[in-house]
Amino acid sequence: MKVAIPVCGNRVSTVFDAADELLMVETGPGVAPEQSRARWKEDTVIARTVHIRESGVQVLICGALSGSVARMLNAAGVRVIPFIRGTVDEVLEAFCNGTLSGRHFFLPGCTPCEGQGRRRRLRGGCK
């Protein structure tokens, strides 16, 4: 499974549009996550959306993201987990353990049941 996280330094970028880099993580059951990090050249949201889809990303974990972009990614078959905060390591670990629905991983005011982040979308992980 290919997971993408727009990042600023070592944490999830607060806003999808403002991320400097895109972290790609190849992970799966019993497989050690393999990470690659690339500067995000695309500056428009739409170009970034195309890049994510063309990179074969299945899951996007990101900070604040507008509903229209989330709809577009969903329509392209990308599972979007928005409004997430935290360091890359703790977020990835929580995703793989299926514990990313913890309230502290969400930006203030954004719980898994509110906005776009529905609880059912947060189940799963790498196992």
Added chain:
Amino acid sequence: MLIKQRDIILDSIADGVFTVDHQWRITSFNRAAEKITGVAREEAIGQQCRDVLKAEICEKSCCLQKTMTTGEPIVNKTVYIVNTLGQRLPISISTAMLRDETGAVIGAVETFRDMSIEETLRKTIEEAYSFEDIISKNKRMHRLFGILPDVADSASTVLIEGDSGTGKELFARAIHNLSPRKNKPFIAVNCGALPDTLLESELFGYKAGAFTDAKKDKPGRFKQADRGTLFLDEIGDVSAAMQVRLLRVLQEKTYEPLGSVESTKADVRIIAATNRTLADLVKEGKFREDLYYRINVIRLSLPPLRERMEDIPLLVAHFIGRLNAIQQKNILGVTDEALACLMSHDYPGNIRELENILERAFILCKSGMIEPHHLPESLYIHKPADSKQPLETLSIKDMEAIFLTNALRRNDWNRMKTARQLGMHKSTLFRKIKALNIHIPHEK
């Protein structure tokens, strides 16, 4: 000043206000800030301001940080935030240093104003619509959203088919505003509205002396749309002669203005639209096959509103917000009964018809909620299936039964088709049919 008094004053301000300490942690957060960001005060206090405001500038060019570094205030800088509902809002922010009574810096203060109304008005005037203005949760529409980035990114000709009022021009503008040509003009021409001779000079322009009264050169729409996008609406209505000229432009990428002996290069992306099915017109011999294949590189087919009824509540909320901004009213929404009336209609005029119905309701409804009697009589006095009861006395359950019955009738009592159209699972529909005791004729 007492903290309680300070909070009362801050809460009475219409602009969002928050203060931060030296570690960028929020120390106060007023009511307007709660409303704009969607974050409750108790959740915001103590959090990093970037996590609460969620503005694009927070990561790289934080205004508060600049003010704290330089000591200079920032006034009315427009930025975008994403609120907790996933809405992208324009806000105007101002920042200043915060000092205690001894003059020591204890943090900074940021005030921000929601500019959504101004943005709505600007979009209405400039018609600068983006894909974010296309509102839908319909699966067919979502499939279109999925390919929109690729469509926008390519330079190919696009054909948009859809009934009148389905939003073909909105889609065309969204494609243009997403494309690399977005900073160049978007020019729309309704080909069906002009006679052939006028359309020719309108599209290609003319040279001085080309005909009587042509005293000076006039650039055509192709010239005006140079390096931008030309939207040819009602392309199915152009004459055979004009089809030949259009074919030449599409093939050769050049055209000649009327009266000119030289060809002009056309660097224009064409988006054509029609409310007819071009393939059928080709079969009938009314549209050139070669032009059809030139235009039909990417074809987007927009569903009529009756096939995306699940979008009506979203569209109603969108139009009410827009009309409130334009007419400076404060209509809160529509009542369940009025929504049931709106959902029972077939909308031959599609979204444009829904918009007009709401515009009419805004004239009759002075404040509060839009009620059934604010809607056109044809919707209001429309007797729901198998019901002799006046609309005002119906319960929500009755309304649901009426709505589902009408939807089933529209789909010739086909339950699978109805479930698909309403965006619900077939078993949910079956359960509702049973629970609401809806009679299916002849068990179709």
